[in-house]
Amino acid sequence: MVVPAQAGAAEPPPRVPEQVGWGGAVSSVDPDASQIGLDVLRRGGNAVDAAVATAAALGVTDPFSAGIGGGGFFMYYDARTRRVSTLDGRETAPRSATDQLFVENGAPLPFSEAMTSGLSVGVPGTPKTWQLALRKWGTLNLREALAPAEALARRGFLVDQTFNTQIVNNAARFADFTSTRDLYLPGGQPPAVGSTFRNPQLADTYRELARTELASLYGGAIGRDLVNAVRKPPVVPGSARNVRAGDIKLSDLTRYQVERRDPTRTTYRGLDVYGMAAPSSGGTTVGEALNILESTDLSKATDVEYLHRFIEASKLSFADRLRWIGDPAFSRVPADGLLSQKFADTRACLIKPDAVLPAPQPAADPRNPQPCQATAGLSAQREDAERTTHLTVADRWGNVVAYTLTIEAEGGSGIVVPGRGFLLNNELTDFEFVAPTPGVPHPNLPGPGKRPRSSMAPTIVLDHGQVVLAVGSPGGATIITTVIQILTGRLDRELSLLDAVAAPRASQRNAATTPAEAGFLAAASTAGLQAIGHRFSQNAEIGAATAVERAKDGRWRAVAEPTRRGGGAARVVKVG
Template identity: 30%
Template structure:
């Protein structure tokens, strides 16, 4: 069946094609490329960082390390990513300066029916969209690992998967963050024997330090290592996945798995002053949102404004970027989008003209739109290798522990990304956010995301950056990029207190100490509503290459108790 395409050409005008790579950028980077001579990895778990360095020590490159880190996180951070989920991998290849985007996002099964997620009264049934088999899209994570290894790595897939297989077989000690995620999803996991057997002990949340072993997951990884994509998407694993999903009320078929394909896409690129930004294109909204905000800010002498004025302009820019996100963006294989127009300087100038420095713009006064959610339980890692190859990767299963459902015999905890679709137009999802036809489910369609793995190439430094955080991902990365452009260290970037506005609801969310008391009063006087001192959010991991000193640095978000950033010299003869 050929996909139905939704066209928004008339909405904003302009060409419908994504801007292609600027040849001068790639040529300049390749011609002038230094080699760091060291490796840097920052990830959400020290065991995943260790896995990446293990394969680098075996002669692997950044792309092999990305396979190892992705796979290890699937074992030790199952609340956030895994073989039953999906993700985006942004790559920079030093040998020719090429940037590319690997889209391993989940897709809707062929038998998807939005009505299946409604109750007898026609209202969205939250239990069906977030818990169990019906909530799961067809995973893309395994296919992306195979693609990375076969197309860009130096090592055999089985070597890069070895650390994950070992961690699944031998187990790892339960830490506080995963323990809290298991507690959140305990009641749902009790419905599914395979899930409860792995993550609960006699029906209870395990104590800290409990060794979590996943022998079925190890077997699935071994089949993937031996047979590549066929080891997951065909054969015994596929049969167990489909049988388990169907027995639990889902609608997967063997053909859904066999037909899954990774997509290589052109990254979204834009320039802000002296910085070239490379980020995620649709089906992520993150790159478009950031391009819009930066293009608006470029019209101001932003660095010389007061902190209250800077925050006001950030919020007003975010408000407008998220309004566009709400009803224009979707899967590019199904929806035609005016991306060049949305990311153009002229379009930003028009948005800027309606911004007043002394007064907030109520979201209700802007043309109607509706914000779409992307999952909050996500993970990110960043890599720079000794040759200057870069990887920024953001992966997700959506809510904590995904759907909380493991099909028997697979060890694979499935995502609940179907809730990222607009299953009912204008009906709120798990986070009270709503969507439109651009993000309606269809067979083989990818749900919209906000995951925003990003590179920033400045005059003297290069950054690899990203974070989990649902609809707040793009604004967190944007704030991190501003810190990077101001010359801040990796530690300062990941530690910055965060603010966020997403058009609807019409409030500024802030972490504790993100705004001074004086700035809060000044913003409120302009008409802003502020929800301050919220719990911390995000889990940002950054690596930076200072090209003037030819030195690498990295930092893991202090909000995470197990995040890890390391820089190590490359072994001679191994790169």
């Protein structure tokens, strides 16, 4: 039974953008989730335990960005071995999917229709990511890690403006599904700011997942409910919305596996930068952009010179991302070539100090790099959803987790699994919406069991095996440019980590116009960029990063957004 929002919630922990101290750190977008992760650390849990507990709590308080109906990428640094490992918990297409999943009568489906449908739902990977991370590196079992989030879902939390606004933004489509309407529009209205929101159905789901060690989802009762919601979406009778059914079967759930992948690695200013490999484009695209920037001393550049190089490097690396990155089980991804300094130098020489490269730029071929030439054809950017969440955790032993997880668009597919209290993703819309053309490479077309390309970019930076910082962000394709801008702001421009996270952002993704926040457009440097030839459009908000940094004296600095998405919550075990 859904319990409507009620007044009288206890005040949540405060939203704090920065804390410095000892014993470990947690940073997420939500104060309740960060506090749960911090409590795990204080009770002796490690970074993996705290990361899973925090992620589960975000499934309660930030359900329109992430949850057990989605997927993500988990990056772990082991302080004992000084190694970085990653888990690919990306959603997969059902085994029945074809390369024309989103083509109807020879034409691509409108994105809005594809998004709000069973057709867009991929097989979730988040719960299995939690399970595998705990088994490999954690000290808690799944029941112990999920228990705090289960309790949070039962007792409820205080509805803030962000939670309310996200429901308002999606009210029209939420109202078209019986289960979503009943949960998030009780009485026909979003829960009021300041009221208590409880989700006992999700609490029961967490308990059942823990009790069955996920068997209920990947082959059991929860899985059957999920399959029914995808194949027969719970549309309100009389709704005018055309909600297409998907074709996930229980066998798709039973076959799902999290993939263990080697991280990407490149060097920048003598540091080792580790990222997420394909099907994420985060590691290769961030790495290529940094390699393009390597040849310029950005610490001595003016603001205009620095931002010009950052924007142009982003443009070129995005051109290559779109041409080459897809699921490595289906196409060969030339990751070593994309991350080679030799290839980056052939791209960097295209950048002129006093002119802007036209866009979209052609991609280049990293297998046969030619100086200052693009030889692999045009590569235009398709806009995508900008909702996801990222958390960053460190523990007293020096282990670190950078974890980005998502259900894709804000509110995912819009479909809550009836009786189970969680939203399903619309992740398959990250595939290309085109009919295949003979002779034209399309590494990101749908396919049976295939993982769509992602922009998620959890990143860990090491100096001779020791953690310097870890960072990541939500924001769709803007994740990549957000991470690049934070890294260069901190490592090159000598901004504090908090200032690097808070800095006004721009996000060039191989388009003629660069979206930018109001603060960026108001800066004095923007006029200088426009004089060179840059064109900008305004984007209300780009990203919502979290990060941790290790000080030379061993203290941890946890950083979250000061204002984006209402401000994040940075915590350390012992402030000082």
